[in-house]
Amino acid sequence: MKGLCLNGKVKEALYFHDDVIAKEFQLNQVSYGTLIDGLCKAGETRAAMQVLRNIDGLLVQPNVVMYSTIIYSLCKDKLVIDAFDLYSEMVAMRIFPNVVTYNTLIYGFCIVGQMKQAIDLLNEMLLKNISPNVVTFNTLVDGLCKEGEMKKARKVLAFMIKQGVELNVVTYSFLMDGYFLVKEVNKATFVFNTMVRRGVTSNVHSYTVMINGLCKNKMVDEAVNLFKEMHLKNMAPDIVTYNSLIDGLLKYGRISDAWDLVNEMHNRGQPADVITYNSLLDALCKNHQVDMAITLFTKIKDQGIQPYIYTYTILVDGLCKNGRLKDAQEVYQILLIKGYHLDVRMYTVMINGLCKESLFDKALSLLSKMKDNGCTPNPVTFEILIRALFENDMNDKAVELLRKMIVRDLL
Template structure:
């Protein structure tokens, strides 16, 4: 997709009618109103319920409260991300004959943008123009952000060209939105080009614009360009803030360059930028990545000394790192410290610890954690079930695994292929091959995305039972379905055939494996 970044136009030749491609039929806006009016808001917090009730009581007050009070409530609901509720109340307000003002119409535009209903957002924009209001930078920036949220960055840039041609002035926030939109759709080069245009006189560039581009460059593995951008930023007297330092530290940690990451931390402190919880959590995670457990523990203990309070996220990183380093008892001690500090672990913390116990073969310790999760109203998620079912199957507790699988399904959590593969593998290893075949065939008929791992598990189960003909048949079916065997699949077949003294067939598979480039 070509983007009109090189065609940013500033002529005044556009008339207001040029907005028409973006404006929907006003009747469509009405139909959306009716849709939301027929579905009353469903607030999920008592606080929201109270706010909605207060708003509706205002309809019956005499005199009717000033319009700005309605706007304050709609604004608070929007900040709580109850966009549909806001639109429903807005419609009820208009049906009562209470005329919206410019601020409320901007709020409604924002709601439609977050709901990815850009047609209706531009309908409200048309209404603003019709009522004679002069759109301000907030109105225009909100619409551009909505288009970017919908990955319609090209439309956002074209809209920018049109409003500038009409004589509207945009600000740093507006251009930051466009830069972010470009980076989000993988057009970092275009974002850099836009930054150059901005710095040529449109408005002042700022740290947000640079941080967005720097983050995108690191994610695209363009490290040199990212560091060049940091230097350019500093040369423009824009000093990096903690977010930019965190981006650099994170990129270095992911590459295992812990020494360099610590150097960035030193530079950061010398520049009088205070590291935050994200900085330390990233460094801890990086140290665990290269198995420097003691360094991670030192960072965790040291950050409180400089006034950074550990949170659930940082504890979860520590617990995860300790579990992966097979220090489950230390992880459990840290988990208990969370309780002593009255910190409430989240589902990630519990799942991490459960996974650690499962991989250590300590399944008996898991059930207390699950009971605690229920007591704290923390729901088991798909990842938690993955860990548990895998551990039960691995330890030959198939009946318990199926019982847990049944519970998961009853709670409306749909299994992924990892769980299906785990169960099939467990059945094969647990002497329940026929059940495994039935399950596999059922998944095949229902169109589940069986991958090479799924087929390999089943082929391995058949080979272990000496059912080589059935394994050949499944191999053929696998290739017919467009799923190509990998090195492990070949090795299973070759080992089985050599074990049966079917050397010619084994060598045929071996030659095919070499031909496909699976043996180096």
């Protein structure tokens, strides 16, 4: 059973289980734990739940590992209420949760932004004399930082130190990320320097957090210096590091420097991915180099890289904004023929392109098609159309759309 699960053959593992039970053999806790883990890793959480339910009728007792495994799988899918219900069930059955169970639930509440519930669980751990570990604290710090709650993150950090749990590179990286999110660049830099000063070894991820944060805060030269520092330390940047710096360079017009990095990636055996190419396409389009963008787009496909819908949107937007509406419409039609599910961004880009060419009836028609295809227009979609209609003295239609915005509570 373990071999089948490790090789991703969970259905065969289930059949094997059913065959064993049908022949009146018994499986032990380890076997059931293995099967439940295999099912959860294959995304078959409901099937894992069913196995757990079926154990009740057998001689085997469900244990904390089985419950924790399913709780983690539910949390990963953001089914936090279901995960908490399962936790409540295990407690009612006098199966006592451990630090892994609590860490998993805390993680679940953090990823859905329910920080109060996550902190309540930490307090519950303490009341039950279950010692939080570095994973517990890091999960909470990350959750609070992602919500921009830096003051609360610092309080958790202070409590972590009081509990004698050492901060590691992951803790510092989450803090840096949080400070960048709230635009406190100096504090993020201070955290990075403090980490180094305290003898915590920085890694590729911590450098990437710094490089990405500096780029997003218009400090590209500082980001480049950190990138060079990585090389001096013989630290190999990963695809995320490269993409962060390439995007930063492109956004500030340093196209040749960005291309140098793409070449460096290639020379180091780190192929560019669709994210890299999205940044390059966007920069070429914004610099009115649409033909080069089309050539690059063709190259991407020739390399066997599957463009995202966002990749197509960048190209369509670039074509529209550079007076190539006909070409944009051709790309749009190809997407429809191929059965792509177009998102609100793509529709909005096309509507904007039609408005720029004063094709308002077609723009309004596309707005209707958008709704028919189950895609809800957002405030930006309406604003583009309303502004264009007012600017071209089509006031009645503009007011009608404005009313629709008010009805939909989009203003």
